[in-house]
Amino acid sequence: MRKFKAVVFDWAGTVIDFGSFAPMGVFVKAFERFGIVATIEDARGPMGSPKRAHIQAMLAMPHLAEQWRAKHGAQPDEAAVDAVYEVFVPMNEEVVADFADLVPGAKAAVDELRALGLKIGSTTGYTRSIMERVLPIAAEQGYAPDNLVCADDLPEGRPGPLGMYKCFIDLVVHPSAAVVKVDDTEPGIAEGIAAGCLTVGVALSGNAVGKTPAELLALSEAEVATLRDRATAILRTAGADHVIDTVADLPALLRRLDAEAG
Numbered sequence: 321m322r323k324f325k326a327v328v329f330d331w332a333g334t335v336i337d338f339g340s341f342a343p344m345g346v347f348v349k350a351f352e353r354f355g356i357v358a359t360i361e362d363a364r365g366p367m368g369s370p371k372r373a374h375i376q377a378m379l380a381m382p383h384l385a386e387q388w389r390a391k392h393g394a395q396p397d398e399a400a401v402d403a404v405y406e407v408f409v410p411m412n413e414e415v416v417a418d419f420a421d422l423v424p425g426a427k428a429a430v431d432e433l434r435a436l437g438l439k440i441g442s443t444t445g446y447t448r449s450i451m452e453r454v455l456p457i458a459a460e461q462g463y464a465p466d467n468l469v470c471a472d473d474l475p476e477g478r479p480g481p482l483g484m485y486k487c488f489i490d491l492v493v494h495p496s497a498a499v500v501k502v503d504d505t506e507p508g509i510a511e512g513i514a515a516g517c518l519t520v521g522v523a524l525s526g527n528a529v530g531k532t533p534a535e536l537l538a539l540s541e542a543e544v545a546t547l548r549d550r551a552t553a554i555l556r557t558a559g560a561d562h563v564i565d566t567v568a569d570l571p572a573l574l575r576r577l578d579a580e581a582g
Contacts, residue, residue, distance in 0.1 A: 321436045323581040324574060325498040328441035328487045328517070329465065330368070331451070332419070333504035333526040335426045335442075335567055336458060339535075340367060340504065340527040342419035343412055347378065350408040354400075355391040358384055360530075367527040368505025369478055370445050370471035371408060376401045413450050420457040423525045424533060425568025427462045432571040441487040441499075443469045443511065445478060466491055479510030484517060500574065502567060504528070506558040513559045518577075520570065521555030521563040523547075528554045 333340030347363035358378060366377035378384055379396040388396040430440055442465040444451060451470050458464065467490035469483040476482050484501065488494055501512025501519050504526025512519040523529065524536065524544070528551035536544055552563045564573055 321438060321574065321578050323498065323578045324438060324500055324518075325493040326439040326441055326487070326491050327433055327500045327502060327570070327574075328443060328484060328512070329567070330503040330505070330508045331442060331444040331446065331454065333367070334423070334502060334508075334522055335430075335463060336422055336454065337419040338421070338423045338525045338566075339530050339532050340364075341530075341532075342416045343367070343371070343374075344530075346408060346412045346415060347374075350375075350404055350411055351378070351384070353407050354388070354404060356384060356387045364527055364530060366507075368445055368503065368507035371412070371447060371450075372401060372405045372471075373477065374445065375404045375408060379404070409447055409449065412446075413453055416446070416450050417453045417457055420454045422458065422461045422463055423566055423568070425566060429567050429570050430463060430465075433574070436571070436574075438574075439491045439493060440465045441467045441469075441491050443478075443483040443487065443508075445471050445505075445507070447472045478507040479514060481511060481515035484511055484515035488515075502570060504555075506554065509555060509558040509560050519560045519562075520573065521552070521558070521560035522566055523551035523555065523563050525566040526551060 329335050332342055344360050344363045348358050351358040362378055366374045379401060385396055448470040467487060469486045471477045474482045493499055496516035499517045501517040503509050504522045509519050509521055529547045555563050562573055
């Protein structure tokens, strides 16, 4: 392949955890510990952000901030964010392994990309401690990327470019235009854009749809199309250059783009 040298994948909702379910219930339960009623919809809003920033964004939601003020006598501040985060991380560590199945077709896609000569990188909004639970399970299924950049590895995470810059160094690839960033969330797409990469959004396996493969199969084609269109609009608005259903569709897209580059 002449145009591209590497692909950097997100994790949950992209290569594992179809529908991005692992953090959802944990956010709800973590907030419950502080007497705050948060919904799955609240939790899905900031998905893709580093988890501390995710909690900060949730506490900035007016209805959650008001609950916090009523319960704790003050508006949520940095100490409040830290308190929820300290509860969230170990809870997420305990459940994440239950949501580490590869997205159907992910292994075959990665194998094909490697056969084309591409390096495989990864970034995530998860902390290193959470990913330590995921890595061996992914490896057992045949997925072991060439590097991993976690949310707490660097001073600044998504939507900034530092995670991608670390991938460039780890993978020894440049220029940025030769690297493809694949993600299911707005912050993850923004991360790729900030680093100057081609960005590809995944619609059906991601956070914006939030359904399992079985749930999607139970829907009509029209219902799936509506969900696809909604997710695609979100990813396009975030700046994604291309949107595919799942990572299984990525090799065909990159082959076409490489051929068009001539």
